[in-house]
Amino acid sequence: VVSFVPLFFLTGMEGRMLVPLGIAFIVALAASTVVALTVTPVLCSYLLGKDKKKEERESSDSYVARKMKQWYGAALAFVLGHKKIVLGSTIGLFVVALACFFTLGRSFLPPFNEGSFTINISSLPGISLEESDKMGHRAEELLLSIPEIQTVARKTGRAELDEHALGVNVSEIEAPFELKDRSRSEMVAEVREKLGTIVGANIEIGQPISHRIDAMLSGTKANIAIKLFGDDLNRMFTLGNEIKGAIQDIPGIADLNVEQQIERPQLIISPKREMLAKFGISLPEFSEFVNVCLAGETVSQVYEKGKSFDLTVRVRDDLRDEMEKIRNLMIDTSDGQKIPLNYIAEVRSAMGPNTISRENVKRKIVISTNVADRDLRSVVNDIQTRVDKDIKLPEGYHLEY
Known part of the structure; x- marks a missing residue:
């Protein structure tokens, strides 16, 4: 001893x-x-x-x-x-x-008190940084109104080059706490109740260590990840919400969310191969023109006050902010003439997914949930029973828990 x-x-x-x-x-x-x-x-x-x-x-x-x-x-x-x-x-x-x-129930790890919360607050993709920041600030105020929580720290979004890049629609909050006159489960229930008043936000409550263990096990930051695999993202999102509706009243389910998936407007630029051949423009040249004009290309660096900055070549913003202006961008032909882009390409508006997640080359969407006041295994058993009973998956679609 x-x-x-x-x-x-x-x-x-x-x-x-x-x-x-x-x-x-x-x-x-x-x-x-x-x-x-x-x-x-x-x-x-x-x-x-x-x-x-x-x-x-x-x-x-x-x-x-x-x-x-x-x-x-x-x-x-x-x-x-x-x-x-x-x-x-x-x-x-x-x-x-x-x-x-x-x-007795079964869990991968017994529940323990780490003395701190890791809280994820996500809204719809496409929300502005300002609105997401307001939502995060509201969550901070609600958390600080709980007696056991004295301080919070928040990150809204993560850089694109980060190992775990996140959009500005996601905020991560660390909230250390000290238990006083009540149990941890009672305090967690109040946290969920208060954060549940934030309109348009999905809430996930975890702890620093167990949060990361869950992420390593399933790729999500929740205790349970139900992964739906298929081909059609819109159909998968519909099925995901059906699964959510079927299991939401199971005892022990908490922080039930469907991976945010919405369609966003986008432009599709498709080359007309016959016209490209007529004007002597190769596909690599066409691709380079579109990339340089719209995305930009770093060609050098400039130094100012001891700091280096990329020198990027691209079309001015006011010449590429509308579909008609993009159609009228001028491209050089093989004989030195200039022609509008719409002569050699079809530029049209369409809708596309904000993100596409894959695992083992298959498209997936995740329904995630935490467990409160029950063991993990029994909740998963209840979920599987309910899904098998109420949800009929189309051919080519399958679930993994």
């Missing part, structure tokens, strides 16, 4: 992860001590009594032998009586433990 005491003085994430290990070890050691002081002596005495009884039968019927026989007879009677009680109690407790074992 003494060798594990230092674990209880660890602070931060290390302490929160390792203190339960120390508690488990000490409890196991205490149970082992109880067995060593009760069951083991009884068994040893019983075996010793049997050996002595055999020796007495073989020895002469001396005074000492008679006294020893009387003493061991009394001890043996006591031990046998004690043995029946101990064995009966042990067998009874084993049966009770076995019955409890089959009724």
Whole structure:
């Protein structure tokens, strides 16, 4: 026990992860001590009594032998009586433990208190940074109104080159807390109730370590990820919402969300191959023209006050902010003439998905949920039963949990 005491003085994430290990070890050691002081002596005495009884039968019927026989007879009677009680109690407790074992829930990790929340707030893709910032600020105010939370820190969006890039429609909030007059589950319920008043936002409540473990296991930041695979994103989004509606009343479900998927307007520029050949423009030249004009191309760097900046060539914003202006962009032909882009390409408006997620080359959409006040396995079993009963997937679509 003494060798594990230092674990209880660890602070931060290390302490929160390792203190339960120390508690488990000490409890196991205490149970082992109880067995060593009760069951083991009884068994040893019983075996010793049997050996002595055999020796007495073989020895002469001396005074000492008679006294020893009387003493061991009394001890043996006591031990046998004690043995029946101990064995009966042990067998009874084993049966009770076995019955409890089959009724216990199962989870990958037991729930523990990390002393901090990691809260994800996501709105529809396409929202402006200003509106997303207002939504995040409102969430901060609601969290700070809870007595156990004294401070919060928020990130809205992540850079495109970040390992886990996020749009400006997603905010991540870290909220350390100290429990006072109520349990953690009661405080979490109040957090969910208050954040649920934010209109147009999906809320996911986790903890720093378990949040990242969930992300490593399933690719999402929730306890349970239901991955729907298929081909048609619009149909997948509809099926995802059907699954959400079917399972939302299952006890223990919390923070139920469908991956945000909306169609956004976009321009499609398709080359007319016959016209390209007529004007002597190759496909690589056509592609380079579109990329340079609309996306821009870095051709050099300029230095100003000790800092370097990319020098990018592209068409002025006021010449590419409308579809008709893009159609009239002038491209060079093989003989040095200039012709409008719409001579050699079809420029049309269309709708397309904001994001396309894939896993093992298959398109997917995720229905995610956390678990509150229940074990993970039983909730997943209930979800699978409900989905199998109420949801009929088209051919070519399948689910993974």
